[in-house]
Structures are given as structure tokens and as C-alpha cells.
Amino acid sequence: MxxxxxxxxxxxxxxxxxxxxxxxxxxxxxxxxxxxxxxxxxxxxxxxxxxxxxxxxxxxxxxxxxxxxxxxxxxxTLDQDELTEVALIGVGNLGTAFLNYNFVKNNNTKIVMAFDTDPEKVGTEIGGIPIYHIDDLEGKISGVKVAILTIPASEADSVTDRLVTKGISGILNFTPARITVPEHVRVHHIDLAVELQALVYFLKHYPLD
Amino acid sequence: MxxxxxxxxxxxxxxxxxxxxxxxxxxxxxxxxxxxxxxxxxxxxxxxxxxxxxxxxxxxxxxxxxxxxxxxxxxxTLDQDELTEVALIGVGNLGTAFLNYNFVKNNNTKIVMAFDTDPEKVGTEIGGIPIYHIDDLEGKISGVKVAILTIPASEADSVTDRLVTKGISGILNFTPARITVPEHVRVHHIDLAVELQALVYFLKHYPLD
DNA sequence: TATAAGTCGTGATTAATTTCACAATTAAGT
DNA sequence: ACTTAATTGTGAAATTAATCACGACTTATA
The missing domain is CATH 1.10.10.10 (Winged helix-like DNA-binding domain superfamily/Winged helix DNA-binding domain)
Incomplete structure (x- = not known):
């Protein structure tokens, strides 16, 4: 490399x-x-x-x-020619935002499937992406190397373990939980509450003027 | 300080x-x-x-x-006792996720109002937060110092200008646009597409094993 | 052709952050 | 009371990143 x-x-x-x-x-x-x-x-x-x-x-x-x-x-350099397939776990508001985003236009990534537990959502599509029940995760996700985690924090650990078992390489974690993974799995955390608090802290303690 | x-x-x-x-x-x-x-x-x-x-x-x-x-x-130290009021601009999926998040539990921040253009949403509440029409921004937002921007990129510049005119101090910008503000305004950018692409880039070029 | 203005690429410097590694101290067990 | 294991706080070193500043080159203009 x-x-x-x-x-x-x-x-x-x-x-x-x-x-x-x-x-x-x-x-x-x-x-x-x-x-x-x-x-x-x-x-x-x-x-x-x-x-x-x-x-x-x-x-x-x-x-x-x-x-x-x-x-x-x-x-x-950015491998814009290759397409990386991504799975989205958790079709709440945040997950839905991703499904509607349609990254593929300028991007080398595409969400190809989503998972949720809500029977109202399972079996439907959003933005052309099929939503499966999370119980079917093991059966559907083979070959996908990257996952976006937009589920409640309480589910983060168990879902992560299942993803790791299925050989995931990278996780974009939007839950507040700091998940634990083996060395060979890369996790990027995006913690919305922390981002907002950090901005407020900077405003108070690092005045720009 | x-x-x-x-x-x-x-x-x-x-x-x-x-x-x-x-x-x-x-x-x-x-x-x-x-x-x-x-x-x-x-x-x-x-x-x-x-x-x-x-x-x-x-x-x-x-x-x-x-x-x-x-x-x-x-x-x-983190001023958890003081409450910082926040306005949310753009009640799409991402914005709705914030409104349902209820930061206030562990936090020093609270979203106190939201703005959108959709007549179906204006006048309603989500998570107890009132949604106003964005035309009323100038009338409602006085005193609020922090805004979360969850609107389409095409609106980012004009809304930012209006926020700045009303004396905003900090913006958490979720649009892909890199907004321009005066020196005394602090902007934190969170670019979801970039985060995903960066993760994919790291997976390919910085193997963990 | 000569001159001026613009712009890159980079050596050197400075700044910021992380990590090492260990003396000092505490708690707990015997 | 003594010993052992645990753990902090921090000087020093290492690493990583940002910035300065300028020689070299390009373009445009007269």
C-alpha cells in the first residue's frame, strides 16, 4: 500500500x-x-x-x-470507481435520513440494505433500499464490509457482536455507546450529543473575539 | 477565562x-x-x-x-447547570431525529424551537418542541445563540446569513456546504457523506492487521 | 522581449497532541 | 506493621499536524 x-x-x-x-x-x-x-x-x-x-x-x-x-x-486515489456496499442498521429518523441521502451520486459508497425490527417497515423500501428484519441479518449481510449503526444505544453491543461475527470491517457508529470490537475492525464514532456539547463548551471557553 | x-x-x-x-x-x-x-x-x-x-x-x-x-x-466545568437554548433549522429526517433525541436529560443544551417550510409541519410540535415557519425566524429566534442546521445545502448560505444577522454565536452545520461566517461566529461541520467516505478510505489504505 | 503578478512545492519551524515510563502514594491483605 | 498490587500525576520523548516563508516557475500584459 x-x-x-x-x-x-x-x-x-x-x-x-x-x-x-x-x-x-x-x-x-x-x-x-x-x-x-x-x-x-x-x-x-x-x-x-x-x-x-x-x-x-x-x-x-x-x-x-x-x-x-x-x-x-x-x-x-479515493477509489471512486469501486463501489463499497454498506448496510444500514436501524431505520429510525436518523437511519431514514441516510436512506434518502443517496450518497451514490458523488460517492464511492452505496447503502444496499437496511435492517429494523418494526413490522411496519420490514418488507418495504426507502429510497429504493430494501428493509429487512434484523433477525435476518446473518442471512442477508454476507459480503457487505461496512455498516452504519443508527440504533438505540442499548442494542449497540449485541448488534455489533453479530456484525463482527459476520466479518464486517468498518462501522460508522452513531449510537452514544462506545462499542468494543476486535483489533481488525475499524470504528468511527459520531456522537451527536457530544458534538453539540463540545460546540457549546467552545463558545463559552474559547471566545473568538 | x-x-x-x-x-x-x-x-x-x-x-x-x-x-x-x-x-x-x-x-x-x-x-x-x-x-x-x-x-x-x-x-x-x-x-x-x-x-x-x-x-x-x-x-x-x-x-x-x-x-x-x-x-x-x-x-x-462543563456548565451543566446552565442551560443553553438551541434552535433547529430544518425538520427533515435528520432534524426530527434531533427533536426526538431529548438531549436535556444528560445535557446542558435544549432545543427550544424548530423551523421548516413544510405547511404540514409548521404549527405542530415534535418531542414537545414547536415548529415555526422559517419566515418567522427573525421574530422568534431572539436570544438563542446556537443553531443546528439540518436543511438542504442549497439553503445553507441564505439561512446562515439570516442567523448571523440575528446574532447567533455557534452553528452545528450538517449540510455539505462549507458556510461562510464572520470571525466571531463558530461553526462545527459534520458532514455525513465525508465521514462515510473517510471510513472507507481508511479501511482500504490503513489496514488494521 | 521584458516586467509584473500570481502560484506552487517544500525546507524549516512551530505548535499541538499523544505516549512512555516511573516516583510517589494508597489500599488491601496477611 | 509489613508487603504487595494498584494507580495517579507528570517530566520527557515521540509523534503528528499546521504554518511560515521563499525560490522557482507560469501567465499575462505592455
Whole structure:
């Protein structure tokens, strides 16, 4: 894996860059400078140049970056050509938001199935994605490597264990529970309450003026 | 502001610690070690001790931390006594998820009003929170300092401008748009598509085994 | 062609964060 | 009272990330 030298902080910004470059292309722009990109994505322009530089010299001095070239490059780097299938566990409000989001437009990921326990929902589709009963998880999920967890915290541990048993590699965890997984499984936590509290804490203790 | 020396990385973890300490107290635990806490919140135990140490010597060597004492301390530090009022803009699936979440239980924040354009929703309540038409934003929102943005990206800039004009201090932005605000307004971006893409990128390029 | 303005790529520096590792202290058991 | 095991708090080191600042190159203009 030749990209192992890329800092994690950089890797997290790549999808953001990719989306804005896409926007630019749709607007018909053919060139862009790190300064313009900086204004758009709110990342320091030196940081952007440094980020890009990990992939080689993608720009031209005095000119900037060619949008199409850069996009093509990122498409390959971010594996935009391969589609990663994702399962969604928990079709509440948050889960439904994901199903309606239709990531696939700009993305390399697609939710291909969802699970819930509500008999009103099981057997139906949302955004074209079939909803199965969670009891059928083991039978349906084979081959899917990534799951989004949008269930109540109380279910998080048991569902996680079942996902791990079925060989999941990555979990995007929206429950407040900090789930425990084997070493080879990667979990990213997004804790909505914590995010809101952190924002409030920063407002009070780190005044911007 | 005497807490200005606390690293931002630490500040972001405080709400997480707070919630887990609360859990422990409800379970009747009276003491806890940094190692136990580490297992629960998935943060290195040395990092936890360092985080706590910014607030002074809160623990006892050979013993650990007293749950109640620590909780009391964080309650003050995190301003759990004061309630910060929050407005939610956009009552789609994601917005509805927030309204049903009922943060106030463990939290210092409360969503006190919501806005949308859908005539079916305007005038109703979800989770006890009244939903107003977004045209009434200027009339209703006075005094509220924090907003959660769960609207389509296309509306993000115009709504942000209106919020800023009304004196908002902090925005939790769930739209993919990177909004532009004056210096004195703090924005935290949570970009669901980017989070999912970043997870997939890490899975492919940073294997855990 | 000469000049000016713009922009990248990057060495060097600074800043922020995490982790190691251990002396000091406490609790518990015998 | 003594010993053993546990655990903190923190100096120091290591790691990671952000930022500065400038030489080199490109484009545009006169």
C-alpha cells in the first residue's frame, strides 16, 4: 500500500476536496488555486498544498491546479470507481435520513440494505433500499464490509457482536455507546450529543473575539 | 477565562467523559480508574489522566477517581447547570431525529424551537418542541445563540446569513456546504457523506492487521 | 522581449497532541 | 506493621499536524 505515508489528517480531508472539485467542474471551472479552494472548504491554503503534495506535483506554479486533472487523480486515489456496499442498521429518523441521502451520486459508497425490527417497515423500501428484519441479518449481510449503526444505544453491543461475527470491517457508529470490537475492525464514532456539547463548551471557553 | 489553557483535543473529550461518569454513577459505582474509563470510552488511559490533570489533581494514587467527586467537578466545568437554548433549522429526517433525541436529560443544551417550510409541519410540535415557519425566524429566534442546521445545502448560505444577522454565536452545520461566517461566529461541520467516505478510505489504505 | 503578478512545492519551524515510563502514594491483605 | 498490587500525576520523548516563508516557475500584459 503505497499511500501509507499520507497523514491521517490529510486523508480525512480528501473526500471534502473531492466534492468541491466536483462542484467546480459542474460550474465549468477549469482551473483553481489553493487560495480559492481554501476559501471554499475553509482549510488553510498551505495545508491544502501540502495535502496535495503527498500525491506528487499535481499543480503548476503560477497557474494553480487543473480541475479535471485533479479530479481524475482523486477519483483513482479515493477509489471512486469501486463501489463499497454498506448496510444500514436501524431505520429510525436518523437511519431514514441516510436512506434518502443517496450518497451514490458523488460517492464511492452505496447503502444496499437496511435492517429494523418494526413490522411496519420490514418488507418495504426507502429510497429504493430494501428493509429487512434484523433477525435476518446473518442471512442477508454476507459480503457487505461496512455498516452504519443508527440504533438505540442499548442494542449497540449485541448488534455489533453479530456484525463482527459476520466479518464486517468498518462501522460508522452513531449510537452514544462506545462499542468494543476486535483489533481488525475499524470504528468511527459520531456522537451527536457530544458534538453539540463540545460546540457549546467552545463558545463559552474559547471566545473568538 | 481560566480554562483557556486546556487543549482543544481535551475539551472535545470532556462531554464524553461526563456521560460515562454519569452512567457509572447510575450503576452505583463509587470509584473508577483511568484504565476502566479507558476501556469504556476507548481513549488511552494516559490521555485520560493527562486530560483530567489540566483541572488539577482530581484522583488519588493507588485508588483512582471518586465518581461522585469527579462528576460534581465536571458538572461545574462543563456548565451543566446552565442551560443553553438551541434552535433547529430544518425538520427533515435528520432534524426530527434531533427533536426526538431529548438531549436535556444528560445535557446542558435544549432545543427550544424548530423551523421548516413544510405547511404540514409548521404549527405542530415534535418531542414537545414547536415548529415555526422559517419566515418567522427573525421574530422568534431572539436570544438563542446556537443553531443546528439540518436543511438542504442549497439553503445553507441564505439561512446562515439570516442567523448571523440575528446574532447567533455557534452553528452545528450538517449540510455539505462549507458556510461562510464572520470571525466571531463558530461553526462545527459534520458532514455525513465525508465521514462515510473517510471510513472507507481508511479501511482500504490503513489496514488494521 | 521584458516586467509584473500570481502560484506552487517544500525546507524549516512551530505548535499541538499523544505516549512512555516511573516516583510517589494508597489500599488491601496477611 | 509489613508487603504487595494498584494507580495517579507528570517530566520527557515521540509523534503528528499546521504554518511560515521563499525560490522557482507560469501567465499575462505592455
Amino acid at each position: 503505497d499511500q501509507n505515508k499520507i497523514p491521517q489528517a490529510t486523508a480525512k480531508r480528501l473526500p471534502l476536496y473531492y466534492r468541491f472539485l466536483n462542484n467546480l467542474q459542474h460550474q465549468g471551472k477549469t482551473r483553481v488555486s489553493s487560495k480559492e479552494l481554501s476559501d471554499a472548504v475553509k482549510v488553510d491554503s498551505a495545508t491544502i498544498r501540502r495535502d496535495f503534495s503527498y500525491f506528487g506535483a499535481l499543480g503548476k506554479k503560477g497557474y494553480g491546479y487543473n480541475v479535471e486533472y485533479l479530479l481524475g487523480f482523486f477519483r483513482k | 481560566d480554562q483557556n489553557k486546556i487543549p482543544q483535543a481535551t475539551a472535545k473529550r470532556l462531554p464524553l467523559y461526563y456521560r460515562f461518569l454519569n452512567n457509572l454513577q447510575h450503576q452505583g459505582k463509587t470509584r473508577v480508574s483511568s484504565k476502566e474509563l479507558s476501556d469504556a470510552v476507548k481513549v488511552d488511559s494516559a490521555t485520560i489522566r493527562r486530560d483530567f490533570s489540566y483541572f488539577g489533581a482530581l484522583g488519588k494514587k493507588g485508588y483512582g477517581y471518586n465518581v461522585e467527586y469527579l462528576l460534581g467537578f465536571f458538572r461545574k
